Amino acid sequence: MDIEHPHIRRRRSVRERVTSRRARRTNLPFATTARTAEASVLITGTPRWARQRRPEVPVTANNWRARAELWIRDAWWYALHRPYVARAIGIGLVALFALFVVSHLVTGRLFPNVWALGTHLGDLTVEEAAAKLEQTWRTSLRLQLTAGERSWSVKPDELGLILDSHKTAERARAVGMAGLPFGYSVEPVVDVDLFVAQNYLLNLTEEANYAAYNAGYRWEGDRLVGVEGRPGAVLDVGSTVERLRENAAAVAATGTLELVMNPLQPEVIDPEPYLEQAAALASQQFTLIGYDPMRDERITWATDRDTFTSWLEAKTDGLGLREDVFHDFLQAQNATLNPEPDGVRYLEPTETMGNVEEAIREGKTSVNLRIRYRPTRYEVVSGDTGYRIARRLGVPFYALTNANPGLDWDRLTPGMTINLPSRDITLPLEPVAEKRIIVNLDTQSLVAYENGREVFRWLISSGTSSFPTYPGVYQILSHSEKALGSTFELCGQSGCGQWEMYWFMGIYEVVPGLMNGFHGAVRLPNGAYLGGGNVGYPYTYGCVMSENSNAEKLYHWAEAGTIVEIISSEYAPQSELARAWLAQGGRA
Numbered sequence: 001m002d003i004e005h006p007h008i009r010r011r012r013s014v015r016e017r018v019t020s021r022r023a024r025r026t027n028l029p030f031a032t033t034a035r036t037a038e039a040s041v042l043i044t045g046t047p048r049w050a051r052q053r054r055p056e057v058p059v060t061a062n063n064w065r066a067r068a069e070l071w072i073r074d075a076w077w078y079a080l081h082r083p084y085v086a087r088a089i090g091i092g093l094v095a096l097f098a099l100f101v102v103s104h105l106v107t108g109r110l111f112p113n114v115w116a117l118g119t120h121l122g123d124l125t126v127e128e129a130a131a132k133l134e135q136t137w138r139t140s141l142r143l144q145l146t147a148g149e150r151s152w153s154v155k156p157d158e159l160g161l162i163l164d165s166h167k168t169a170e171r172a173r174a175v176g177m178a179g180l181p182f183g184y185s186v187e188p189v190v191d192v193d194l195f196v197a198q199n200y201l202l203n204l205t206e207e208a209n210y211a212a213y214n215a216g217y218r219w220e221g222d223r224l225v226g227v228e229g230r231p232g233a234v235l236d237v238g239s240t241v242e243r244l245r246e247n248a249a250a251v252a253a254t255g256t257l258e259l260v261m262n263p264l265q266p267e268v269i270d271p272e273p274y275l276e277q278a279a280a281l282a283s284q285q286f287t288l289i290g291y292d293p294m295r296d297e298r299i300t301w302a303t304d305r306d307t308f309t310s311w312l313e314a315k316t317d318g319l320g321l322r323e324d325v326f327h328d329f330l331q332a333q334n335a336t337l338n339p340e341p342d343g344v345r346y347l348e349p350t351e352t353m354g355n356v357e358e359a360i361r362e363g364k365t366s367v368n369l370r371i372r373y374r375p376t377r378y379e380v381v382s383g384d385t386g387y388r389i390a391r392r393l394g395v396p397f398y399a400l401t402n403a404n405p406g407l408d409w410d411r412l413t414p415g416m417t418i419n420l421p422s423r424d425i426t427l428p429l430e431p432v433a434e435k436r437i438i439v440n441l442d443t444q445s446l447v448a449y450e451n452g453r454e455v456f457r458w459l460i461s462s463g464t465s466s467f468p469t470y471p472g473v474y475q476i477l478s479h480s481e482k483a484l485g486s487t488f489e490l491c492g493q494s495g496c497g498q499w500e501m502y503w504f505m506g507i508y509e510v511v512p513g514l515m516n517g518f519h520g521a522v523r524l525p526n527g528a529y530l531g532g533g534n535v536g537y538p539y540t541y542g543c544v545m546s547e548n549s550n551a552e553k554l555y556h557w558a559e560a561g562t563i564v565e566i567i568s569s570e571y572a573p574q575s576e577l578a579r580a581w582l583a584q585g586g587r588a
Helices: 006-025 034-039 048-053 064-081 083-107 126-139 165-174 192-209 239-247 249-255 274-281 307-313 325-338 350-360 386-395 397-403 546-559 575-582
Strands: 112-117 143-148 150-154 159-163 189-190 214-220 223-227 230-234 256-258 262-264 289-293 299-301 312-315 318-321 343-347 366-373 376-379 417-420 432-439 446-448 454-457 472-475 482-483 499-513 516-518 562-567
Touching: 006 083, 048 223, 083 159, 112 165, 126 159, 126 165, 159 249, 189 249, 189 366, 192 230, 192 239, 214 274, 214 312, 223 307, 239 256, 274 312, 274 318, 307 312, 307 386, 318 386, 325 343, 325 350, 325 546, 343 350, 350 366, 350 482, 386 397, 397 499, 432 575, 454 546, 472 499, 499 546, 516 546, 562 575
Parallel strands: 143 256, 289 366, 432 562
Antiparallel strands: 143 150, 159 189, 214 223, 230 262, 289 299, 312 318, 343 366, 376 417, 432 446, 446 454, 472 562, 482 499, 499 516
């Protein structure tokens, strides 16, 4: 019997491993001794290397992955077959981990895999982490405000959220190694400015709210069918602010806030009671006619069948106007009124909607609307005075002073801007669109039109330079067969004298309680009678005087609301009628 010493076996085993490794590296097969082969064969006859290892990968100069796998396999083999190697590796790993922990504790850095606001803070100091959180908060973090399927994106500070980045970073450091290996998300330290939050949500209400849908109608081919009503919702600002206050940190961490919406129930769900009435009205074209009394201009909007039908809704007392849908149409039409950049003309929403709804209730197929004017600003130029500005812009000086309280009119300087009241201030009554009186101060003439046709023309007397008649667009405000007038020139120790004016019609206030207007003959305080024979040149204290018989005709013809356009070299004609008359000479 052969006896083999243990040290010979060890050397042989080493040689066999070296030979095997070299064969694998050169991709050449090698032969093992019968003794080695027998030792590597299991009961099943399968070599251990074939059962435990993956197929060999050819090693080339550039195949770094194959080389790494070989090193790992060797290390693993040594760890399994040499206990001292396994212990050494374990001790090394523990030492490395201890070094890792000590280095983070000594330097004050956060351990890896710690997060806040979706930002990785690992390996940063508290100061660095706070700065990184602050940058994320200011530049990239967005919150989503949700209400059902709708959402709005907002920056945290716009919603009143205030981040304490330093406390958040300290909280992240206190986590320690809890983030290993799966990560740890720290809830930020956040406060709320309730005033800012409330104001933001109040501004959001118009967009977030949606009205309850009263029963309505739509066309399916040539057949009008009813649409049942459905609920709406309104943003509950108070409850939403309270929810934000109680969950500020969670809102910042998750990036979402669900708005508190209160439901609104429709007034009418069933459209059937007014279906027949709606079909009769919607089958006809509905027309809106806008009238601009300043320019004597009419603008017509004709709606198509589907658009008008979308405005109709069933209310408890009959058909009405669906205001939210009509409002979009109204905005579009207001845009067409202002091709010029100043954008002063518009259809006032409440007034317009009221008129359209009244037409719908009465079954009318057209409605008249008033085109109005917004207040504007004026830049003072060299030579301007308050009176010159008023006469050039067609605004009584008294109205101009009301729009600029506290302004010293004796200290106007070029480049200064002043407020101009809406031009509607001189037209407080519903305009009588069919009638228009035009006065030319330069020629001391008057002409009157009805439905575009001239009905009167004669000479007048306007105010003197000391008591001028203001040019502009006005309207008949009042009627008095006999009115009293006075001026400080008639005041003395015994009081102020008064004169009587016949067939007086007021058109604008000079000062509170004192109105200029049209009139005929005048009886002076001394009893003298002026029958209007002084027409043809400026003569009055600001009124427009006609011969008495002509004044009487005008008095009975011009009802309250009739438009009066007074033009001059300072104030150009506003209407086409005035421009045409001026082109013909503008004389009586």
